Amino acid sequence: xxxxxGITAVALAASVxxxxxxxxxxSVKSPVDAKTTMDRVEAxxxxxxxxxxARIDHAAGAAKIGKTLRPTELLIFGNPQGGTxxxxxxxxxxxxxxxKALVWQDAAGQVWLGYNDPAYLAQRxxxxxxxxxxxxxxxxxxxxxxxxxx
Numbered sequence: 001x002x003x004x005x006g007i008t009a010v011a012l013a014a015s016v017x018x019x020x021x022x023x024x025x026x027s028v029k030s031p032v033d034a035k036t037t038m039d040r041v042e043a044x045x046x047x048x049x050x051x052x053x054a055r056i057d058h059a060a061g062a063a064k065i066g067k068t069l070r071p072t073e074l075l076i077f078g079n080p081q082g083g084t085x086x087x088x089x090x091x092x093x094x095x096x097x098x099x100k101a102l103v104w105q106d107a108a109g110q111v112w113l114g115y116n117d118p119a120y121l122a123q124r125x126x127x128x129x130x131x132x133x134x135x136x137x138x139x140x141x142x143x144x145x146x147x148x149x150x
Contacts, residue, residue: 001117024120026140030103030148034071036109038103044097048139052077053098054123058069071111073105082136089101089122089130096121099140115140 042052053076058079062069078098086093102114116139122133 016133024117024124025114025145027114028144028148029148030113032111032148034049034073034103034105034111037113037147038075038101040094041075041101041103041113041143041148042077044146045075048143050077050079051098052128059107070105070107072102075103077101082132082139085132086118086122086136089127089132090125093121093125093127099136101140101143113144115144121143122141 032040038055042055045052054074056074056076058072058074059069076098077100082099083097085095085096096116100115103111104114105111118133118136119128122128122130127133
C-alpha cells in the first residue's frame, strides 16, 4: 500500500508517526489530548504568520442538538502568500483553500491531526507540477510535527 507521495512523504516520514493518506488526507498521531493538539496547531499557524479564519468545535455543535461527538475541531487558516500562487496554477484550488486542519479523538481514544496533502490537491486540480504545493506541504508538515510533539 502506498502511504503517500511527494515531498510530504519525505518531510513527515522522518519526523512523525503518520497513518496512510486516504483520499489525500494526511493523519498524524498526537500524544496529547485533542484540545492541546488544536491549541498547538493554532499557535504554530500564528507563529508562521498565517491568518486564523475560524476554529470550529464540532463536538460543541453536536451537544447543541443533544448529540454526543468525541472531541473534533477544525481550524481554517492560511494567507495570500501561499494561497494566491497555488490558485495561479489552477484557480479551482480556491475550493480547497484556505487550509484546514482537523483534530479528532477516535473510538480507541487516540488523538489525530489531519490535513489535506497539497500534492493531492495539486493533482486533483490537474497541476501536479505546481511548485507552491511543495512549499505548502513543508509548512504543514512543520506545523504537524510541532503540534504533535510529546
